[in-house]
Amino acid sequence: MQAAQWKTFIAQFAALSMRQRHAGMSLLRGTAPQDAAVALIEGVAQGALHCPACLSTHLHRHGHAHGLQRYRCVPCGRTFNALTGTPLARLRHKELWIAYADCLLDSSSVRKAASQLGVHRNTTFRWRHRFLSLAKTDRPHCLHGIAEADELYVLESQKGARRLTRPARQRGGHAQLRGISKEHVCILVARDRTGQTLDFVTGRGQLTKAQLHLSLPPMMDKDVLLVTDGHAAYPAFAREAGISHQAVDLRAGIRVRGAAHVQNVNAYHSRLRQWLYPFHGVATRYLPNYLGWRWILDARRIRSPESLLKATLGDFPHLTRT
Known part of the structure; x- marks a missing residue:
C-alpha cells in the first residue's frame, strides 16, 4: 500500500x-x-x-x-x-x-x-x-471499621409495566406530594472507609427500623462503628442490634464530629444520581441491576470486557472478596 x-x-x-x-x-x-x-x-x-x-x-x-x-x-x-x-x-x-x-x-x-x-x-x-x-452479586460480604449509612430516594417508576397503578409520568416526572412519600423508593447505601459498598432497595416511603434490621445486621461486624445522619430509625436499630452508633446533625450544620461524618457515602450518592440521570427514570423492578452496574463501575475491579463476560458466567477469580 x-x-x-x-x-x-x-x-x-x-x-x-x-x-x-x-x-x-x-x-x-x-x-x-x-x-x-x-x-x-x-x-x-x-x-x-x-x-x-x-x-x-x-x-x-x-x-x-x-x-x-x-x-x-x-x-x-x-x-x-x-x-x-x-x-x-x-x-x-x-x-x-x-x-x-x-x-x-x-x-x-x-x-x-x-x-x-x-x-x-x-x-x-x-x-x-x-x-x-x-x-452484580459480586459484593463485599461484610463492612468493617467505620461504616457510613444514608438513604437515597428516587421516584417509583413503573416503566415498561403492562398495567400501571397510577397515571403515567413522562421522562421521570415529578412527585405530586411534597417531601418523601409512597411515591418514592428508598435506596439504603452503607459504605466503609475502605470503599466497600452495599446497597439495598428497601421499598417505598421513608426508611424504617424494620427495614434496617432486614438489611444491615448480616453485613456488618459486631465491632463496627455505624455513622449516620439524624434519621430516627438509625439509633433505635443500633441499640437493638448491639452496634455502636454515632450521628452527625446535618440539619444543624454539623457535618463532621471527629472521625464521624457521612461525606463518603454522600459522595457515592452524588455519583450514583449523576450516573442514573441519563436513563430518565429507572424502572423500580430493575433498580437492583442498575445499582449492581454502578458498583461494578465505581469499584473499578472489572476493567475489561472479557472480565465482565467471565463475571456474567459466575467466574470471579480476579476479584478479592471480603
Missing part, C-alpha cells in the same frame, strides 16, 4: 463503530469475534464442568451446536453446553458479547449500544439485564 493510500485508510478509523473496531482487532489477531467469545466461555466452563440437572461430573462430549461443545451426562442422559444454567443461555450473537460488555463498561444507553453493534434495541436491553443478573 502506498503512503497516500495508508493515510487515507487510517483517517477512516475515527468513523468506525465499536463493533467494527472489535472486528478489526480480531482480524489482526487472527481470530474471529465468535471464536474469541466461545473460547472464553468454554474456558470458564472447564473449571467446574458438571451436569446442571443431577450435578454429576460423569459425562462425555456429544457433538457441537451453535458453536459450542455439547456434553451428555452418563447417569441421567441430559445434554447441555457451557452456557446451560447461566444468564446467557439461549442468547444469540455470541460474536458480539465481548463488544457489548465494553458498552456496559462505557455506560452506553440501550439505543447507543444497539447502534454500535448493529442489533435491535430490544436485544441490547435483554442483554443488559442478563449480563448484570449475576455480575
Whole structure:
C-alpha cells in the first residue's frame, strides 16, 4: 500500500463503530469475534464442568451446536453446553458479547449500544439485564471499621409495566406530594472507609427500623462503628442490634464530629444520581441491576470486557472478596 493510500485508510478509523473496531482487532489477531467469545466461555466452563440437572461430573462430549461443545451426562442422559444454567443461555450473537460488555463498561444507553453493534434495541436491553443478573452479586460480604449509612430516594417508576397503578409520568416526572412519600423508593447505601459498598432497595416511603434490621445486621461486624445522619430509625436499630452508633446533625450544620461524618457515602450518592440521570427514570423492578452496574463501575475491579463476560458466567477469580 502506498503512503497516500495508508493515510487515507487510517483517517477512516475515527468513523468506525465499536463493533467494527472489535472486528478489526480480531482480524489482526487472527481470530474471529465468535471464536474469541466461545473460547472464553468454554474456558470458564472447564473449571467446574458438571451436569446442571443431577450435578454429576460423569459425562462425555456429544457433538457441537451453535458453536459450542455439547456434553451428555452418563447417569441421567441430559445434554447441555457451557452456557446451560447461566444468564446467557439461549442468547444469540455470541460474536458480539465481548463488544457489548465494553458498552456496559462505557455506560452506553440501550439505543447507543444497539447502534454500535448493529442489533435491535430490544436485544441490547435483554442483554443488559442478563449480563448484570449475576455480575452484580459480586459484593463485599461484610463492612468493617467505620461504616457510613444514608438513604437515597428516587421516584417509583413503573416503566415498561403492562398495567400501571397510577397515571403515567413522562421522562421521570415529578412527585405530586411534597417531601418523601409512597411515591418514592428508598435506596439504603452503607459504605466503609475502605470503599466497600452495599446497597439495598428497601421499598417505598421513608426508611424504617424494620427495614434496617432486614438489611444491615448480616453485613456488618459486631465491632463496627455505624455513622449516620439524624434519621430516627438509625439509633433505635443500633441499640437493638448491639452496634455502636454515632450521628452527625446535618440539619444543624454539623457535618463532621471527629472521625464521624457521612461525606463518603454522600459522595457515592452524588455519583450514583449523576450516573442514573441519563436513563430518565429507572424502572423500580430493575433498580437492583442498575445499582449492581454502578458498583461494578465505581469499584473499578472489572476493567475489561472479557472480565465482565467471565463475571456474567459466575467466574470471579480476579476479584478479592471480603
